[in-house]
Amino acid sequence: MSRLLALLSTVLVLLGTIALPTASAQDGIEVTATDVVNNFPEEVVFRLSAHSEAVIEEVTLHYQILPDGVAAYSRLDFTPGERVQVDYQLKANNPPRSYLAPGAQIDYYWEVEDGAGNKLTTDASTFVYEDIRFSWESVSEGDVSVYWYSGSSSSAESALVVASDTLDEMSTLLGATVDYPVKVWFYDSYEDMLPVLVKRSEAHEQRVIVLGERVASDTILMLTDEGGDVLRHELAHVVTHVAGEGPYGSLPTWLDEGTAMYAQSEPGDSYTSALESAVKRDSLLSVRSMTSPTGDASKVSLFYGQAWSLVDFLVETYGPAKFAELFATFKEGSTVDNALLEDGLEDAWRASLDLSPRERPTPAEDQVSEASPTPAGQTDTAGDADEDEFPWGTAIGLVAAGGALVGVILLG
Incomplete structure (x- = not known):
């Protein structure tokens, strides 16, 4: 090497x-x-x-x-x-x-x-454009480079191995190729990193500590002490961007964040605990509500845990090939009724957790005034899907906004 x-x-x-x-x-x-x-x-x-x-x-x-x-x-x-x-x-x-x-x-x-x-x-x-406050050192392999100004070269080389392996594994899973160099910048403290993070509101910066964040397609900012799974999480975002985001559409937050969580060696105790508690109380978030980030700090752990569980369910039940197909369809920007995607997925996922389908408004209660009527004889085939097919049929082209989650500790 x-x-x-x-x-x-x-x-x-x-x-x-x-x-x-x-x-x-x-x-x-x-x-x-x-x-x-x-x-x-x-x-x-x-x-x-x-x-x-x-x-x-x-x-x-x-x-x-x-x-x-x-x-x-x-x-x-x-x-x-x-x-x-x-x-x-x-x-x-x-x-x-x-x-x-x-x-x-x-x-x-x-x-x-x-x-x-x-x-x-x-x-x-x-x-x-360089951060000229520090004297940077770097170590590279292939198209991945790690930069640091504090700490040891052995730690940087270990991070480089994690970065290279994660990009390879996630590229294989999503059927995508990252064809540009990727840079990982390690900062010794949050205070050092704050000036280069994407500027948000003062209130956000006061209540949120960012451990790592993909700030551009090719750039990740990290705290020195947060290698391992935080690095895997952020590098997965590099691949999800290539695999699923195009000029006409972007990924729903649950899919983007859930895939990044899936790239970790483990999802983390706080996230799995929040998920387990919600399953016991049957108080899971609706998948529809997870299309965009949650603004409720008290639900961040559940959001991440549930996003991981959804992606784990998709990959383990339907296989990597169909999971990669889902990303490819998003990238094409296909637009369909998002209810077919979200409700069909949610019912199948909840069943895997031994939960009944979520109660939803009747069509009359949920009807949009200008919605087209369903042609006679047309039925929702989600419930009849074969086990090796996605439960929402052809409705895998939902266009939805992604973004970072707000919480006490933030993974980008």
């Missing part, structure tokens, strides 16, 4: 500034200087100086934050002149407009136009 151990601090990174070579003149316009300033954790500043024989009237910065961001551009405000200097501030943590994870790659180029109709386009450049 080949590993690379490297110190990731240089004079330029510590200064937070990268100076780029002067662009060549083009059609009477010359870019005399460009640089990028890393004002961690607030912003990245892109700067350009240019002159022309005619008045420069327009300067545009084109950029893309990889791998998640779409191509974007900004026309800068400045006083037109033959010589100009412009700055563009890209906010590092201003969701939903912008968020930069540690190690995020930003590809960009400039366009400059003058009043004579001349236009200059610079060569494309790349800037990597």
